[in-house]
Amino acid sequence: MEGEGQEKITIADVADALGVSKTTVSRAISGKGRIGAATRQRVLDYIEAHDYKPNVIAKGLAQSKTYNLCAVMPGEYDIVDLNFFQECLFGIQETAGVMEYDVLISICKRSDLSPLERIISNHKVDGIILMRTYMEDPQIEFLQQKKMHFVTIGSTLYPDVVQVDHSHKNACKELTSILLMKQFKRIALLGGDEGHFVNQSRLYGFREAYEEIGEKPDESMIYMNCDGGSYAVERSVNEALEKKADCILCMDDAVAGHVLRILREEHIKVPEDIRVASFYNSMMLENNIPSVTSLSFDARELGQVACRTLLDMIEGKSVEPCRLLSYEVVLKESTK
Amino acid sequence: MEGEGQEKITIADVADALGVSKTTVSRAISGKGRIGAATRQRVLDYIEAHDYKPNVIAKGLAQSKTYNLCAVMPGEYDIVDLNFFQECLFGIQETAGVMEYDVLISICKRSDLSPLERIISNHKVDGIILMRTYMEDPQIEFLQQKKMHFVTIGSTLYPDVVQVDHSHKNACKELTSILLMKQFKRIALLGGDEGHFVNQSRLYGFREAYEEIGEKPDESMIYMNCDGGSYAVERSVNEALEKKADCILCMDDAVAGHVLRILREEHIKVPEDIRVASFYNSMMLENNIPSVTSLSFDARELGQVACRTLLDMIEGKSVEPCRLLSYEVVLKESTK
DNA sequence: CTGAAAGCGCTTACAG
DNA sequence: CTGAAAGCGCTTACAG
Numbered sequence: 001m002e003g004e005g006q007e008k009i010t011i012a013d014v015a016d017a018l019g020v021s022k023t024t025v026s027r028a029i030s031g032k033g034r035i036g037a038a039t040r041q042r043v044l045d046y047i048e049a050h051d052y053k054p055n056v057i058a059k060g061l062a063q064s065k066t067y068n069l070c071a072v073m074p075g076e077y078d079i080v081d082l083n084f085f086q087e088c089l090f091g092i093q094e095t096a097g098v099m100e101y102d103v104l105i106s107i108c109k110r111s112d113l114s115p116l117e118r119i120i121s122n123h124k125v126d127g128i129i130l131m132r133t134y135m136e137d138p139q140i141e142f143l144q145q146k147k148m149h150f151v152t153i154g155s156t157l158y159p160d161v162v163q164v165d166h167s168h169k170n171a172c173k174e175l176t177s178i179l180l181m182k183q184f185k186r187i188a189l190l191g192g193d194e195g196h197f198v199n200q201s202r203l204y205g206f207r208e209a210y211e212e213i214g215e216k217p218d219e220s221m222i223y224m225n226c227d228g229g230s231y232a233v234e235r236s237v238n239e240a241l242e243k244k245a246d247c248i249l250c251m252d253d254a255v256a257g258h259v260l261r262i263l264r265e266e267h268i269k270v271p272e273d274i275r276v277a278s279f280y281n282s283m284m285l286e287n288n289i290p291s292v293t294s295l296s297f298d299a300r301e302l303g304q305v306a307c308r309t310l311l312d313m314i315e316g317k318s319v320e321p322c323r324l325l326s327y328e329v330v331l332k333e334s335t336k
Numbered sequence: 337m338e339g340e341g342q343e344k345i346t347i348a349d350v351a352d353a354l355g356v357s358k359t360t361v362s363r364a365i366s367g368k369g370r371i372g373a374a375t376r377q378r379v380l381d382y383i384e385a386h387d388y389k390p391n392v393i394a395k396g397l398a399q400s401k402t403y404n405l406c407a408v409m410p411g412e413y414d415i416v417d418l419n420f421f422q423e424c425l426f427g428i429q430e431t432a433g434v435m436e437y438d439v440l441i442s443i444c445k446r447s448d449l450s451p452l453e454r455i456i457s458n459h460k461v462d463g464i465i466l467m468r469t470y471m472e473d474p475q476i477e478f479l480q481q482k483k484m485h486f487v488t489i490g491s492t493l494y495p496d497v498v499q500v501d502h503s504h505k506n507a508c509k510e511l512t513s514i515l516l517m518k519q520f521k522r523i524a525l526l527g528g529d530e531g532h533f534v535n536q537s538r539l540y541g542f543r544e545a546y547e548e549i550g551e552k553p554d555e556s557m558i559y560m561n562c563d564g565g566s567y568a569v570e571r572s573v574n575e576a577l578e579k580k581a582d583c584i585l586c587m588d589d590a591v592a593g594h595v596l597r598i599l600r601e602e603h604i605k606v607p608e609d610i611r612v613a614s615f616y617n618s619m620m621l622e623n624n625i626p627s628v629t630s631l632s633f634d635a636r637e638l639g640q641v642a643c644r645t646l647l648d649m650i651e652g653k654s655v656e657p658c659r660l661l662s663y664e665v666v667l668k669e670s671t672k
Numbered sequence: 673c674t675g676a677a678a679g680c681g682c683t684t685a686c687a688g
Numbered sequence: 689c690t691g692a693a694a695g696c697g698c699t700t701a702c703a704g
Contacts, residue, residue, distance in 0.1 A: 008459070010697055021675045026699060033700080036673055056458040058697035061397050061680050068440070068460075075426075086422070090411075093443055097451055102460055104404070105441045107429055115433055122392040123344070124404075124438055230623075261623035284620060287566075287597035346681055357691045362683060369684080370689055394681035397696050
């Protein structure tokens with residue numbers, strides 16, 4: 001009698017069984033419209049007992065909704081980002097699930113939005129979360145033109161986009177300030193892709209820290225676009241060493257990983273000979289000796305907040321256009 | 337005139353515009369049913385020109401399909417696995433997209449299937465891809481009971497489940513054999529979670545390599561469940577060293593990362609004092625000195641094959657129940 | 673408080 | 689070869 005392939009029971013079935021109309025059943029479930037408390041309880045009990053679950057697809061069709069969200073993840077990433085995206089996704093799906101939404105994933109390269117376009121033109125989702133922003137962002141332009149509900153994880157200068165982000169600028173400023181206070185003044189900055197908004201924010205924070213003490217960073221020691229591979233990093237590190245840098249600040253752990261390897265190869269000791277810190281932490285460096293100073297962000301929370309915000313937008317509530325979440329500076333041996 | 341918020345045009349609109357029935361339009365698009373070539377072309381031209389795209393949700397409802405797949409990703413993972421899952425997902429969504437399917441993601445802990453259950457009972461997907469298998473697998477049991485179409489990435493002993501996997505057993509056997517041929521006979525094996533099918537396969541391959549040369553591994557140097565953190569690894573490594581192991585074989589790069597750190601701390605040189613190799617490669621170890629020998633698998637291909645197989649099942653085609661993809665042994669400095 | 677009916681945007685026997 | 693009609697499983701004005 002259990003699990004007997006009991007085919008999908010529909011709202012009509014429960015209406016028949018209870019001798020009421022489909023309308024009534026629908027109302028009992030949704031809680032919308034006037035309905036007698038007793039009647040309501042009867043159908044609730046029945047569907048509970050018979051394990052009835054409304055077909056969300058049909059419901060969606062009737063309401064012109066899908067109860068799906070789309071999380072778009074960049075097609076180009078390195079393993080450090082990966083962990084970040086994964087955590088975000090976790091947060092997103094967690095809070096989506098609570099509201100009976102599901103999350104559809106779209107992996108898009110910056111140069112090719114077609115996966116996203118397909119999802120939109122197929123009317124598969126009610127809203128979109130962009131998991132990375134670019135300075136020039138074709139995804140944002142596309143979604144605005146399509147008038148879709150969406151929120152970005154990461155900041156942007158495009159007007160009228162709802163965004164949630166960590167305060168990368170402040171975080172980087174704080175870390176840089178600490179380093180400066182420790183009297184490491186010749187800091188080399190190994191930055192990531194200039195086209196990513198987040199890297200610009202980090203750079204900004206770095207500069208502000210210097211400004212605050214009335215000094216200027218050595219511009220010739222600011223190396224952007226270092227995430228192109230270990231070769232770019234190697235050149236930058238060598239140049240920084242020639243210029244007598246006393247500290248190397250890396251935009252993320254992928255870069256930091258390369259840096260640490262290079263220093264080790266050249267028998268340059270951290271932190272004795274030079275200090276190293278990273279603007280983004282991951283599990284990647286956890287086995288490094290010495291342990292490395294970095295900024296720490298809660299990606300999962302970011303996903304949760306982004307998702308909740310999007311859900312609010314879909315439901316027509318008003319939302320805060322720019323949320324900034326906090327961060328931590330984690331000081332370790334590499335900057336002693 | 338462009339992008340003028342031209343609200344969703346429906347099949348009825350195009351039927352009206354063309355003076356034909358909705359039936360005809362539907363047939364022209366799907367290619368099913370008899371229809372005049374000329375008529376067909378007319379509607380095709382029209383929808384092309386007017387950028388009409390059928391509402392997949394409505395289509396799905398009429399056909400009792402969703403054109404969605406679900407990829408279930410484990411909720412517990414470490415960063416090494418992560419890269420694997422990401423690559424898989426890439427492959428999955430890539431091949432799903434070609435068939436106009438989208439992929440919905442569900443992150444499930446082994447102990448809590450509720451995200452998956454929700455998706456199933458909401459009729460949100462036509463099939464499921466399980467991205468990891470366990471020896472005792474509640475997900476498989478659940479899906480079989482629900483009579484859903486699904487395929488697993490990773491092997492399983494459960495009967496009648498369609499699975500695609502890399503030949504972990506053979507791969508590990510081959511790597512172990514090479515090590516044995518190099519006369520490293522006292523190999524310590526640091527294994528992962530015994531509950532994961534893949535780790536049992538690896539262990540199996542390890543044993544078979546010994547058998548083949550008529551010898552036996554030192555059972556006291558087989559340490560399973562090492563992925564619980566660095567402490568478990570540390571104990572195992574120290575014990576292995578006491579037992580004069582000449583080589584440490586790690587089930588994956590997370591474990592390998594810990595091992596390499598521990599050896600470095602204790603000033604034990606690789607490969608001079610002891611050899612190290614990993615059964616699973618990732619970007620995680622790419623900066624290690626020395627470079628480390630490992631097995632290499634193409635996770636993306638795995639995703640593609642799994643997805644194509646699932647799609648075939650959904651369309652009622654018969655599929656190969658167990659596909660095994662190939663691998664590579666990548667010899668590097670750590671086992672010289 | 674409850675129900676009959678129309679509608680969401682498609683598909684698909686069934687006629688012609 | 690083409691169309692009118694019923695149906696997929698819901699929701700929601702509109703009446704009563």
